Amino acid sequence: MRKKIHNLCLGILLLAFCICLLTANLLEESQSDSQKPWQEYSEMEQAIWEDVKYFPVPEFTSDPTLTVSYENSWMAERTYGGKRGHEGTDIMAAKNERGLYPIVSMTDGVVTKKGWLEKGGYRIGIVSPNGVYFYYAHLDSYADIEVGDEVKAGDILGYMGDSGYGPEGTVGQFAVHLHLGIYIYPNGEETSVNPYWILRYIENRKVKCYTKM
Amino acid sequence: MRKKIHNLCLGILLLAFCICLLTANLLEESQSDSQKPWQEYSEMEQAIWEDVKYFPVPEFTSDPTLTVSYENSWMAERTYGGKRGHEGTDIMAAKNERGLYPIVSMTDGVVTKKGWLEKGGYRIGIVSPNGVYFYYAHLDSYADIEVGDEVKAGDILGYMGDSGYGPEGTVGQFAVHLHLGIYIYPNGEETSVNPYWILRYIENRKVKCYTKM
Structure with a gap:
């Protein structure tokens, strides 16, 4: 009798095990059938293009020598604070x-971040209508905006600087520039997107700046 | 004695089961740590931007009324051959x-496809240096190119038409246009990418067409 019970238990356990494996496999398959693993990423990435309206640095019509330049440095190595890839442009x-070039919002959106970061210096974070996070770093100073404020594309956020790479107020650790980061959240996971091609795409759409803004 | 053996067997089985589950979990975690599921998609998608050099339709300097227009019809519904999303522009x-507008290759590459498709009509397929597949459909006629030929960006592939939606030679089922499709192969799986933003990006880079090419 005992032996029979033991055999029965063993049988049930094996059956349960098989069902578990089968279910897991089926679930996995139905998932990959209905939705490719990059579907959400690809949809969120597409939405960026709809949200961007302006290049983040205006054109100085009064002084055409005040230009900017940028390269495709996607994932180029950075060393401050440990080796890492450059997630931005x-x-x-x-x-x-410092404080000469205005920085404007590339999109409509809401200010969700303002303040010091060791790596980013004085930064502003904007969430666009499609939920994309735009990160403007190393600012010299801020425009009159606060967390929670709504902004329109082309609104001034602050001025370009060289803040960051140290405790609050550190400046001069590198040349004056804007670090632009663009982040999306597929499957709830923060992921940076290369801003370079997006910048190239809107390069000809600059806010015109006749005098100091 | 028998009972002991049975208990031992049961124990070993349970242990094996636990080890299996643990291993599967660990493997899964290390995978998502090192590589997000959209990593390959995102890398391949980035490569498209590096490969595209020209808008696929030249500019007619001799007749500026011969323009083209396009919209973001990504995944808009199509009905011929069953309901489906529009995977292209x-x-x-x-x-x-028919046969008036030349179609040029947007990229360097190799001709991998030429010939009739029920939906695409006369089409040319080009694989670019980064392995992206460019699909030019509904052509009226071909330039002097064959499968296996290398092409340079800006090389003429054929002429715009209205072929397709029927057996070989069918024309006139819709207005004259170029259907452009762009495909990448993350994890070996064919995936279409929205060409709209890429077209917008290179809209100002058109081959100049002084006379009929």
């Missing part, structure tokens, strides 16, 4: 002067 | 005339 000022 | 001719 640096827009360099032709004239290395 | 239609570039419509302002002048509805």
Whole structure:
């Protein structure tokens, strides 16, 4: 009798095990059938293009020498604070002067972040209508905006600087530039997107700046 | 004695089961740590931007009325051959005339497909240096190219038409246009990418067409 019970238990356990494996497999398959693992990423990434309206640095019509330049430095190595890939694009000022170049919002959106970060210095974070996070770092100073404020594309956020890479107030650790980061949240996971092609795409759409904004 | 053996067997089985579950979990975690499920998609998608050099329809400097227009019809519904999403961008001719507008390759690459498809009509397929597949459909006629030929960006592939939606040679089922499809192969799986933003990005880079090419 005991032996029979033992055999029965063993049988049930094996059966349960098989059902578990089968269910797991089926679940996995139905998932990959209905939705590719990059579907949400691809949809969120598409939405960025709909949200961007302006290049983040205006054009100085009064002084055409005040240009900017940028390269595709996606995932180029950075060393401050440990080796890491460069998750963004640096827009360099032709004239290395703090507080000279205004920075404008590329999108409509809401200010969700303002303040110091060791790596980013004084930064502003904006969430666009499609839920994309735009990160503007190394600012010299802020415009009159606070967390929770709504902004329109082209609204001034602050001025380009060289803040960051140290405790609050650190400046001059690198040349004056805007670090632009763009982040999406597929499957709830923060993921950076290369801003370079997006910048190239809107390069000709600049707010015109006739005098100091 | 028998009972002991049975208990031992049961114990070993349970242990094996636990080890299996643990291993599966660990493998899964290490995978998601090192690589997000959309990593390959995102890398391949980035590569498209590096490969595209020209808008697929030249600019007619001799007749500026011969323009084209296109919209973001990504995944808009199509019904021919069963309901499906529109995996591409239609570039419509302002002048509805077969064989008038040349179609040029957007990228360097190799011709991998040429010939009739029920939905696509006469089409050319080009694989670009980064392994992206460019699909040019509904052509009226071909340039002097064959499968296996290398092409340079800006090389003429054929002429815009209205072929397709039927057996070989069918024309006139819709207005003259170029259907452009762009495909990448993350994890070996064919995936279409919205060409709209890429077209917008290179809209100002058109081959100049002084006379009929």
